[in-house]
Amino acid sequence: MSFSIEVRNELARILDDGKCCSTAELTALLRMGxxxxxxxxxxxxxxxxTENAAVARKALTLIRQEFSVAAEVVVTRARRLQKRNTYKIxxxxxxxxxxxxxxxxxxxxxxxxxxxxxxLRKPCCRRxxxxxxxxxxGSVNKPEGDYHLELVTANETFAKTLYKLLRAQHLxxxxxxxxxxxxxxxxxxxxxxxxxGLVGAYQAVMKFENVRVVKxxxxxxxxxxxxxxANLQKTVNAAGRQLDAIRLIDQTVGIDNLPNALRETAKxxxxxxxxxxxxxxxxxxxxxxxxxxxxxxxKLEEIAIEIKAGDNSET
Ligand SMILES: [Zn+2]
Numbered sequence: 001m002s003f004s005i006e007v008r009n010e011l012a013r014i015l016d017d018g019k020c021c022s023t024a025e026l027t028a029l030l031r032m033g034x035x036x037x038x039x040x041x042x043x044x045x046x047x048x049x050t051e052n053a054a055v056a057r058k059a060l061t062l063i064r065q066e067f068s069v070a071a072e073v074v075v076t077r078a079r080r081l082q083k084r085n086t087y088k089i090x091x092x093x094x095x096x097x098x099x100x101x102x103x104x105x106x107x108x109x110x111x112x113x114x115x116x117x118x119x120l121r122k123p124c125c126r127r128x129x130x131x132x133x134x135x136x137x138g139s140v141n142k143p144e145g146d147y148h149l150e151l152v153t154a155n156e157t158f159a160k161t162l163y164k165l166l167r168a169q170h171l172x173x174x175x176x177x178x179x180x181x182x183x184x185x186x187x188x189x190x191x192x193x194x195x196x197g198l199v200g201a202y203q204a205v206m207k208f209e210n211v212r213v214v215k216x217x218x219x220x221x222x223x224x225x226x227x228x229x230a231n232l233q234k235t236v237n238a239a240g241r242q243l244d245a246i247r248l249i250d251q252t253v254g255i256d257n258l259p260n261a262l263r264e265t266a267k268x269x270x271x272x273x274x275x276x277x278x279x280x281x282x283x284x285x286x287x288x289x290x291x292x293x294x295x296x297x298x299k300l301e302e303i304a305i306e307i308k309a310g311d312n313s314e315t
Contacts, residue, residue, distance in 0.1 A: 003142035005052065007196065007204045011131050012054035014200050015061060021128035024119045026062040027104055028129045031116075031158045032136020032151075033059075036107070037093060044107060045093030049086055055135050056087035063091065067100045116161055126165055131199035133162055140192060143211035149192045150185040152178070159184050171195060235276050242269050242297050245304030252307050262303075265296040 037045040076086040101107035140149040159182030166173035
């Protein structure tokens with residue numbers, strides 16, 4: 001079972017909210033997965049589709065709780081094995097539906113209305129609204145993979161409302177377009193965990209956090225290894241530069257014509273081309289400290305740079 005389905009199943013089981021929250025949740029759910037059906041005389045009905053049985057059950061429960069209207073469920077069986085069933089809930093068009101949709105704020109002037117701010121005054125309702133949005137069109141990657149949670153809707157105004165709600169909860173949400181849809185997303189592990197907690201998916205939070213602890217530890221180890229590798233690379237690069245400098249000096253001035261101190265260090269580097277500074281200190285039997293050797297190696301590089309500059313000015 002995918003992590004998204006686990007989260008949806010958990011959220012679909014939450015049914016103990018107050019009336020204010022049920023309204024908010026149902027509105028978001030319908031906005032996500034609902035289609036307004038307007039029949040000839042302008043009487044609206046509503047159709048809501050989902051692939052998740054638990055979500056269908058919850059939508060039906062909320063609809064029956066909120067509307068005294070006739071609703072039916074049609075299950076479309078998947079023809080192929082890998083496809084899922086689709087559950088379609090139909091609220092049969094009637095004047096009572098118009099009245100109730102208008103009072104929910106979903107319907108205005110014969111179409112979807114944009115503004116749900118009246119439903120979102122209380123924190124409990126804001127949480128329920130986000131839960132409805134996830135149930136209707138949300139998905140989240142399993143915590144083992146890249147952190148990603150998204151809410152997808154064809155309704156741009158609704159997407160902006162969700163985006164603002166998440167931002168108001170201090171969650172670093174982003175918003176983008178994908179084909180004909182607006183996508184509101186979270187990419188941050190902390191934010192996704194906070195979102196799941198906010199909408200009441202506590203089991204999912206536990207699972208998410210458990211995986212995250214292990215994953216973070218592994219990342220930390222990887223970072224340390226990478227850091228070591230980078231340091232090693234730096235040593236190799238520096239040694240390479242020094243060797244180039246010393247060879248250039250040898251070909252032009254000649255190492256033996258260098259002052260004693262520099263000659264010694266140049267020979268030491270040639271003898272141990274891959275040694276770190278500390279290793280050079282060790283093989284020189286402590287005659288020189290790290291900073292002393294470092295200073296001389298730099299000096300050799302400077303001489304090489306001067307030789308190169310001299311070459312260029314002559315040509
Ligand atoms: Zn509420």
